């Protein structure tokens with residue numbers, strides 16, 4: 001069996017110690033991200049996934065927004081310091097992909113394909129998963145580490161304002177990426193017997 005893709009899937013891990021010592025340019029990385037999203041499958045090829053790719057001051061601005069927004073959500077100053085340390089780790093990375101879903105397109109397909117109307121919202125999330133996995137794995141193939149965060153919906157309004165995001169784009173995830181400055185943690189797996197059935 002060929003296992004090239006499987007080997008790459010194993011290379012994709014959550015890396016939290018990220019830096020800016022990457023060999024590629026922002027243009028090269030942005031192009032890789034765009035191609036992966038374009039080639040990830042979507043239902044009826046409806047292409048609902050959008051991405052905003054942040055580098056430099058824009059990347060830092062995102063994580064400053066997260067830090068500021070979380071201040072009122074965390075109960076104590078001590079807890080906030082911990083949160084801030086975590087967010088500063090994301091800010092120390094090289095860039096961030098913000099993944100969005102275009103809700104106008106989801107709604108259009110719900111209207112146009114009544115038989116499948118109940119599926120399009122779920123399918124847009126599945127399409128997100130396809131795109132996120134593809135981007136994350138392709139970055140890993142190029143020696144770039146990443147981790148996936150979800151500060152939406154807390155940050156949605158500030159981010160929309162800061163980066164001029166259309167109102168009908170719904171923020172689904174933030175993948176921050178950069179040079180790998182520390183290893184991934186151990187990964188544990190549940191029993192295959194509880195997870196898979198192979199019927200021959």
Ligand SMILES: Cc1cc2nc3c(=O)[nH]c(=O)nc-3n(C[C@H](O)[C@H](O)[C@H](O)COP(=O)(O)O)c2cc1C
Pocket residue numbers: 012013014015147148149150184185187
């Ligand atoms: C849908 C989804 C949501 C996730 N959300 C977060 C998150 O909000 N914060 C985080 O640090 N990791 C998040 N992760 C990463 C998982 O915790 C991680 O993938 C899992 O523990 C397996 O570790 P690995 O990525 O190193 O293989 C998410 C992963 C997925 C697929």
